[in-house]
Structure formats: C-alpha cells, structure tokens
Amino acid sequence: MTRDSRESLFISDLHLAPERPATIALLLGFLGGRAREAERLFILGDLFETWIGDDDDAPTYVEIRAALRELVAAGTRCALMHGNRDFLIGRGFCSDTGCQLLKDPAVLQLGQERILLMHGDLLCTDDIPYQRFRRRIRNPLVIWLFRRKSLASRRAIAANYRRKSGAATSEKSQVIMDANEDTVTRYLSRYDATRLIHGHTHRPGDHSMDLGGKTAHRHVLAEWHENAAEALAHREDAWYREPIV
Template sequence: MGETLFVSDVHLSPRRPELTRLFLGLLAGRARRAERLYILGDLFDAWIGDDDDEPLHREIAAALAALTTAGTRCFIQHGNRDFLIGRRFARTGGCRLIPDPHPITLDGERVLLMHGDLLCTDDLAYQRFRRRVRNPLVRRLFLWRSLAWRKALAADYRRRSTAANADKSATIMDVTETTVARYLRRHRATRLIHGHTHRPADHRLTLAGRPALRMVLADWNEHGGELLVHRPGGGFHREPLRPAG
C-alpha cells in the first residue's frame, strides 16, 4: 500500500482563487504519488446542489477525475458547509462519498475519520440546526427550489453564521472531550483524524488505560494549506502547502 493523504476545510470559493490554484496543484502533483486521498469535509465553502452551474465546481470535478483516472483513489466526506454534495458530483470526479464517521485501518491501527462538527456537542444550537438541515425531507425540499433561491438563502446563511459564531465562546465551538472518547470507543479506534475547528494540533488521551490520539487538521487560508500524510510503516507527518510566489 502506498501513501494515504488527508485534507480538510479547503473552503474552495470563487472569491478565493489562490486556494483553488493551491488545491489544483495538489491534485496535479503531490496527490498523484499517493494511493488514496481523503477529503474530510468542507472542500467547498458552500454547496447548494450538484446542479449548480458555478464554473469552479466543474473545474474541480475535472481535476478530481484526472487524479482518479491516474490511479489515486479519492474519498469525500461531507462537511457542515458542503453536506449537499451528491452522487452526481462524486461520480463525475471519480470519487466515493463516505459517511461521517468512517473507520479505516492503517498499519494495523484502527483510525476514525470525521469532519469534526459532530464532536462539538456543547454547541447545542448548532447541533439542533445540523439535525434539522440533514433531515432527508428538508434536503429534498431545498434541492427542489430554484438555483437563484438557493444561492440567496446560502448567502444569507453565511452572514447569519458569521454573526452567530462571533457571539459564541471558543470552548463551545471546540470539541467535547467526552464525545471524542465516546466515538473512539464506539468504533474501537485509537486514532481520530478530523477538521472543522480550524485548530490544528495533536491531542493525546487515554481510553480504558490505552493511549489514543486525536489529530486536528488545519484549514486552508491565505497562508496556505496542510496535508496530513501516512506512509506505510512510517507513521504520520504533516506537510505544509504554500501558495506560489
């Protein structure tokens, strides 16, 4: 087995062309040498349906298709901003949608992959909102509406979300440690990899007397991005990705 790569919170948007260039560079270069690429949510800053005619979405789908055709397997997990990514986009890019949470095994270790928002259970308002919008009926009704209506609603939601998060404490918006432990125990994992919180770090914990590790991936921003790399027999390491120039 070759290298396995992980990214999260890339937040691609027409408003951030530098992130698009950086991600396209990853797909055309570094990721071609890997066996698998896992995108752990929020690949896009917003997603209102696979029928969106935004040119950026077609460009990314084509780049993913080129990557997977070249032999790298790609897996996409939904984030809180792009949970409406559907089978059509995944099929066009040659990718597979995976559930959240999703366990895998690397070098004999059980590793749990999550976006991370499910771990923030102290944020009760967000968890209520999440359950409501992820309801299959609500999703179908939303996707039934016109593109123009969905774009307007998404823009309004971004404004409201920014304002609401400004009033929340940093503790509420971070993960709840008891929830982390519960997910690790439920999936019999000793390592958790997630994004969402934009607080990259490695957190050591103990479960039933055994060591475990929670690895938080960095978000992509004007300073660049981050790639988490697993090499068979060589463990994990983080690689910074920097914009050209």
C-alpha cells in the same frame, strides 16, 4: 512521478468559493502534483464553503470537479466526507469525479490500527444551538424541498446562510466551538479505534489521551487559506504534517 502505494493524505476545511481564487489555485496545484504521489486522498468535509447541489454549473466548480476526476484517473483513490458546509454533495458529484463518499463517522483500517475519520462537528457537543440546527437542516424533507428550488433561489439562500452563520459564530466562545473531550472518548470507544482524524474546529494539532489503558491519538486538520495549507500524511506507520505550496 513515483506513486507510493502505502501513503495516505488527509485534508479538510478548504472552504472553496469563487471569491477565493488563491485557495482554489493551491488545491489545483496539489491535485495535479503532490496528491498524485499518494495511494489515497481523504477530504474530510468542507471542501466547499457552500454546496447547493450537484447541478451547480459555476465555472469554478466545474474546474475543481475536473481536477478531482483527473486525479482519480491518474491512479490516486479519493474519498470525501460531508462537512457542515457541503453536505449536499451527492451521487452526481461522485459519479462525475470518481470520488467515494464516506459516511460520518467512517472507520479506516491501516495495518493493525483502526482509525476513525470524522468531519468534526459532531464532536462539538457543547455547542447545543448548532447541534439542534444540524439535525434540522439535515432532515431529508428539508433537503428534498431545498433541492427542488431553482439554482438562483438556492444561491440566494446559501449566501444568506453564510452571512448569518458568520455572525452567529462570532458571538460564540472558542471553547464552545471546540471538540468535547468526553465526546471524543465516546466515539473512539464506540468504534473501537485508537486514532481519530477530523477537521471543522480550525484548531490544528496532535493530541494523545488515555483510552482504557491504551494510548489514543487525535489529529485535528488545518483549515486552508490562500497562502497557507497543510495535509496530514501517513506512510510506513509514521504520521507527519506537510505544508502545501
């Protein structure tokens, strides 16, 4: 297998869980094959449907961590970002896998271009209830208290949260849950970037906009399903989408 030292791959929103074995199989095949051809892999949030702590010893998660560790050992650098589902990924996970944990937002320099990487939920500012919930649930005290609970308690809390989250999402309009264009512009300007890559909204697409006389680009990553997955790739100043099979 030949590695392209100039290629970067971007994925997000895999929502891996034990009850989604086909999606997990897609990822394992990707990590053992196509991802090893690239210099870098960026996972921009929601790798997992839920993450209750780095001490979760469910066999499914052990297998995924091993595959990430083998990818890094094979020479592909892997960086991941918290999503709204797996923001409890911590130093233990990164130490075990060799992955780098990115802040949200993070700036990536590719050649002469500054690229802004985000999970994407911070862009959905029209969804005011979610933004309030996000601030509350990410409070360091709330996280500390949650991590002190037993694995069984955390699993039960996470399962209940998933049920409530699904019900709440079904009642919201797609417009409210999409990225706000003014917010997108503000983030690009704040970080002096001309390209934004994010996931979260499950609305894959490539968009262009005027940013103070310059053309800026926004790439929305696709959600992974059991029979459909996609990566955004960059190589030699070209951007393209590639199906994962």
